[in-house]
Amino acid sequence: MSDSNTDKMQTEDNSDRAKKNKKKQKKKDAWRPEGPKDPFAMLQTLSENKQQEIQKALHLFSLGSGLPKTMEEAMKYTYSFWETQPVPRLGDSITTHGPIVENVVSVRKEPYSLPQGFSWDTLDLSNPTMLKELCTLLNENYVEEDDNTIRLNFSLEYLQWALQPPNWLAQCHCAVRVDANKKLVGFIAAVPANIRIYEAEKRVVQVKFLCVHKKLRLKRMTPVLIRELTRRVNQQGVSLAVYTAGVVVPTPLSSCSYWHRPLNLRKLIEVSYPGLRLKVNLQRTLKLNRLPEVTKTPGLQPMTKDDVEGIYSLLQKNLCRFHLSPILTAQEVEHWLLPRENVIDTFVVKGHDGTLTDVVSFYNVASTVLNHTVHTGLREAHLLYIGCTATDPVDLVEDTLVLAKSKGFDIFCALDVMDNMYFLEKLKFSISDKSLHYYLYNWMCPNMRPDKVGLMLPN
Numbered sequence: 056m057s058d059s060n061t062d063k064m065q066t067e068d069n070s071d072r073a074k075k076n077k078k079k080q081k082k083k084d085a086w087r088p089e090g091p092k093d094p095f096a097m098l099q100t101l102s103e104n105k106q107q108e109i110q111k112a113l114h115l116f117s118l119g120s121g122l123p124k125t126m127e128e129a130m131k132y133t134y135s136f137w138e139t140q141p142v143p144r145l146g147d148s149i150t151t152h153g154p155i156v157e158n159v160v161s162v163r164k165e166p167y168s169l170p171q172g173f174s175w176d177t178l179d180l181s182n183p184t185m186l187k188e189l190c191t192l193l194n195e196n197y198v199e200e201d202d203n204t205i206r207l208n209f210s211l212e213y214l215q216w217a218l219q220p221p222n223w224l225a226q227c228h229c230a231v232r233v234d235a236n237k238k239l240v241g242f243i244a245a246v247p248a249n250i251r252i253y254e255a256e257k258r259v260v261q262v263k264f265l266c267v268h269k270k271l272r273l274k275r276m277t278p279v280l281i282r283e284l285t286r287r288v289n290q291q292g293v294s295l296a297v298y299t300a301g302v303v304v305p306t307p308l309s310s311c312s313y314w315h316r317p318l319n320l321r322k323l324i325e326v327s328y329p330g331l332r333l334k335v336n337l338q339r340t341l342k343l344n345r346l347p348e349v350t351k352t353p354g355l356q357p358m359t360k361d362d363v364e365g366i367y368s369l370l371q372k373n374l375c376r377f378h379l380s381p382i383l384t385a386q387e388v389e390h391w392l393l394p395r396e397n398v399i400d401t402f403v404v405k406g407h408d409g410t411l412t413d414v415v416s417f418y419n420v421a422s423t424v425l426n427h428t429v430h431t432g433l434r435e436a437h438l439l440y441i442g443c444t445a446t447d448p449v450d451l452v453e454d455t456l457v458l459a460k461s462k463g464f465d466i467f468c469a470l471d472v473m474d475n476m477y478f479l480e481k482l483k484f485s486i487s488d489k490s491l492h493y494y495l496y497n498w499m500c501p502n503m504r505p506d507k508v509g510l511m512l513p514n
């Protein structure tokens with residue numbers, strides 16, 4: 056072979072190697088901002104206010120990219136990750152009940168790989184520093200209203216309530232950090248629960264708080280987070296999950312709507328609360344929305360620890376009427392319902408003999424109002440569970456509105472699940488354009504109307 060040929064081959068070898076290295080490097084850098092012109096890097100140099108202004112402008116001029124919000128849009132969309140997962144296909148009409156993948160035989164021992172420069176972590180939420188870090192990640196990056204002016208503002212106490220129910224699993228608080236500075240940039244959690252799906256009673260996890268840092272969006276971190284969480288959940292011998300989302304992915308078990316009832320109408324108008332529509336003029340709407348000053352149900356009082364057993368049996372009887380419902384233990388009733396300031400409120404009705412006849416609960420969703428001269432925060436009360444055996448639900452919920460208003464909430468929100476339609480319109484709730492879709496992972500069953508859903512999954 057001539058020297059020139061050897062040279063040529065070596066040059067080809069070198070350029071092949073260079074190409075391979077380049078490819079390898081590109082793979083490693085998958086989540087890394089690319090060079091000085093990278094928009095994320097440029098954005099990072101700006102102040103938070105400037106970033107918000109840019110986001111707002113982008114939103115105003117955007118043609119609405121992102122995941123489908125309706126079934127119609129979803130039918131035309133290609134889900135490259137979800138198509139690989141044990142979930143029903145969009146458009147299939149399901150008549151059977153059961154797991155999609157029978158018994159998960161061998162669970163992968165090692166975690167899924169992350170691009171170079173990132174590592175998995177397990178957040179120990181009993182550690183105040185880690186809890187605070189999670190709070191910061193979520194408050195800066197979790198769902199914002201579409202026009203980026205209202206952003207969720209979770210408190211430490213709220214996160215402990217939502218993520219540490221009885222038997223919570225530390226390894227299912229799954230996080231991604233940047234190696235260089237240990238910054239938390241991704242999170243997904245699962246909490247254990249028992250649920251009833253039609254006739255089947257199943258041990259599941261409820262998946263919550265999926266969040267990817269804004270600067271690492273659209274880089275496919277979500278599929279890795281979901282796969283790793285699934286692996287960790289499978290290690291616990293659980294192969295089923297339930298979750299909710301505002302977007303449509305394959306395949307909703309039920310699609311529900313949010314209904315809103317203003318409590319502080321003026322403020323909602325001032326902060327341009329999304330989806331608030333005045334059917335008549337302001338004065339008339341204020342009059343229509345006026346609530347009584349005091350509650351009217353005799354025996355209505357805040358829940359105490361002594362009410363756990365009474366609520367447990369009332370809810371147990373009430374919730375098994377639905378196709379999808381939680382199977383709560385007394386310990387879980389105590390966790391989810393016992394009042395905690397600025398987290399969860401529960402009221403019970405007791406007769407003269409002390410018998411507990413009714414219960415109603417709502418949780419606190421706090422938000423930060425961005426770029427407003429007067430208002431900095433907004434408080435939504437979200438209906439959790441209600442169970443009535445003696446009081447008309449319309450009266451009980453009207454009293455609940457009065458109580459929520461007196462506690463400083465600005466708006467009361469409820470889904471059209473369970474028997475809620477019975478009181479929503481009567482109490483001047485109006486339907487919003489926001490949907491919440493319920494999903495099951497690795498379980499096949501016919502889909503259901505919202506009024507057959509008896510499970511609430513506070514985020």
Ligand SMILES: CC(C)(COP(=O)(O)OP(=O)(O)OC[C@H]1O[C@@H](n2cnc3c(N)ncnc32)[C@H](O)[C@@H]1OP(=O)(O)O)[C@@H](O)C(=O)NCCC(=O)NCCS
Nearest residue numbers: 134135136137197198265266267272273274275276277300
């Ligand atoms: C939701 C979020 C994590 C998605 O991140 P992203 O950077 O846009 O998406 P990625 O590139 O990482 O991953 C895309 C894949 O994740 C899936 N995905 C995105 N959001 C999802 C969601 N909320 N639920 C289920 N799957 C979701 C997409 O369908 C896509 O898979 P596909 O190819 O099968 O369609 C991110 O937008 C975020 O943190 N948003 C704020 C918090 C939030 O809305 N959390 C979800 C609450 S339900």
